[in-house]
Amino acid sequence: MAAHLKKRVYEEFSKVVQQLPHEEVPAKKLRLTKPSKSAALHIDLCKATNATDALQYLLNFARKPVEAESVEGVVRILLEHYYKEVDNSVRLKIASLLGLLSKTAGFSPDCIVDDVISTLNNDKSKQVLAQLLDTLLVIGTQLPENIAVTQRLIDVACKHLNSTFFGVRNKCLQLLGCLGTVDKPLTKESETGPSASATPPRDVPSLISDYFSDQDPRVRTAAIKAMLQLHERGMKLQQTVYNQACKLLSDDYEQVRSAAVQMVWVLSQLYPESIVPIPSSNEEIRLVDDSFGKICHMVSDGSWVVRVQAAKLLGSMQQVSPHFLEQTLDKKLMSDLRRKRTAHERAKELYTSGEFSSGRRWADDAPKEKVDTSGVNLIDSGACGAFVHGLEDEMYEVRIAAVEALCSLAQASPSFAEKCLDFLVDMFNDEIEEVRLQSIHALRQISTNITLREDQLDTVLAVLEVLQAPSAPPALWLNKLLNLKITKLFDSSFYLSSILYK
The missing domain is CATH 1.25.10.10 (Leucine-rich Repeat Variant)
Structure with a gap:
């Protein structure tokens, strides 16, 4: 019995146990979740007791970045509070935030077009309407390939062009300039401009040109810039707007004249060889020459x-x-x-007037050219x-x-x-x-x-003598590149060297 126990103990202590390699247990990742932007905004707006507090919450929210996946929820919260808000300043800020959120990378703003257009049709404040149109402009520039959305925005702009507030008309013209086309006529429902009763269908440029004569100078400026925006987008303007642009060169307001100068120059580059009549005469000149004189x-x-x-x-x-x-x-x-009138024209005028020489004065029938500086x-x-x-x-x-x-x-x-x-x-x-x-x-x-004369060279050298060190490189360029007589070039080189290195 003792021998059996001894053998058993020996077997237990001599047994070799092979341990399997230790398997690494994957560590649990800790996920930190941020509170929802839309929920936080909703809570803040609900806490606001007056328009000032709501406006302050909106201003603070505008300073914080918003992720693309949270934009749609934030937009829905903003629209919900927009419908309930009665203060114009708060609604104006919400409309501004909608445009700002539409620029968020990774967010497609086509999902809020219907809501913005709906609020635009129901709001009565002119300032809020102008801001909503600006939001639509931002949405339209973000979706240039969406033809359906672009056409809807053009229709909205045409519908509100007859507004009495200049800011609304400005934004409508900007929408037409950024999104409109020159080859597609407007629908009958869209034509609400000053000439909307015209029977033939009209295009965007003709509608914009109606506002060249608007009573507000800011609208006139916006109309010209909208036409220039069409040109920058690669659309060819019609020559018919040249006369209107020339009239605006004498406008009372600086911004209008500045935009009109740019418009006249653009048309001179598009139609340089076109022939235009000179006012109050039968003469005609090239359009580029006429526009050059007007810009001069x-x-x-x-x-x-x-x-x-x-x-x-x-x-x-x-x-x-x-x-x-x-x-x-x-x-x-x-x-x-x-x-100048030819001798034949002067003789014909004299004959038709019935005036002939009486012979009492010397050379009273000599041809005399009457020059009217304002007419010829x-x-x-x-x-x-x-x-x-x-x-x-x-x-x-x-x-x-x-x-x-x-x-x-x-x-x-x-x-x-x-x-x-x-x-x-x-x-x-x-x-x-x-x-x-x-x-x-x-x-x-x-x-x-060019070839400098000696007196001109003396003037140049005299001025270069008093120029300071920063002017030395241009002086060296003059010394190297001016086309002068060879003897005078040697003299000037020596003189310039003494100036530059003394």
Whole structure:
């Protein structure tokens, strides 16, 4: 028995146990959940006891980012409170937040179009209507490929164009400019503009052009910008709006004139060779020449912003006839820009008037040309010497723009480069260093088309002597690139070297 127990104990202590490899138990991940944005907003708005508190909650909410998956719930909460809210300022802020949330990446705003249009049709506040239209504009720009939504938004804009509030009309015109098309006529239900009773179907550009003569200058500006927006989107404008744009150049408001200048320039680039009549005459000229003269006239505008814009646009009109281009350097109207009556026309007029020479006075029947500056000019007399006015302007921004425009035109026309050389050299004496540097840059760029005279070179060298160190690189460009006589070039090189390195 003892031997058996001993054997059993020995077997228990000598047994080898193989332990299986330890299996790793996957750790439990802790998931942190944030409170719902829509629920938090709902609680805050419910706590508001007055419009001021609600507006403050909305302002605080606008500063916080919202995830794409939470946007739809937040929008529903906002719309729910919008329907119950009676204060215009709170509804205005909610409408603004709807547009802001529509821009959230990953969120498709087509699901809220019906709700926004429904609130737009039921709201009576003009400011809220304008904000809702702005929200629709944001939604439309986010869904450019959704034709159905785009057409609905165009119909909404046309429906509210007859509003008495300028802000609503502005937003409607912006919608038409950003979403409208020129090849598709509007539906009869959409036509609510000043000429809505016209029987033939109308398109978006013709509807926008009706508001060029709106009583509010802000609406006129918005109408022109909407037309320009159509052009920027690649849609070709009709030449018929040219006369309307020219009339707006004499508008009383700066913003309207600025937008009209841009419109006239766009049409001159689209239809440069079209023939347009001169008012109160039987003469006709090219549209690019006519628009060039009108933009030249705007260089003398009362607003320096318009003068800068006009001067810059002149530099890009390189299809203008040479005699119109040369007139910008002379304040007196050149003879080739006046319409003269032929001897036959003068004789015919004398015959039809029944007046003949009595012989009592010497040469009383000699032909005399009567020149009426307001009736016979091919270009507006106010446009004569446009660049002269621009280079002498009191605002240095206008002078810089005029120098840049001269440089652009001179690069395309060697003959014009020679004629404007005196004016560019004179700008070396300007009191503003930026203007002097710009004139140096201009001479460098047109150096292949000009030849400096000795007196002009003396002026250049005298000015370069007093220029400070930042002007040294342009001076070196002049020394290298100006097309001068070889002997004078050596003299100027030595003189410039002594200036730059003394």
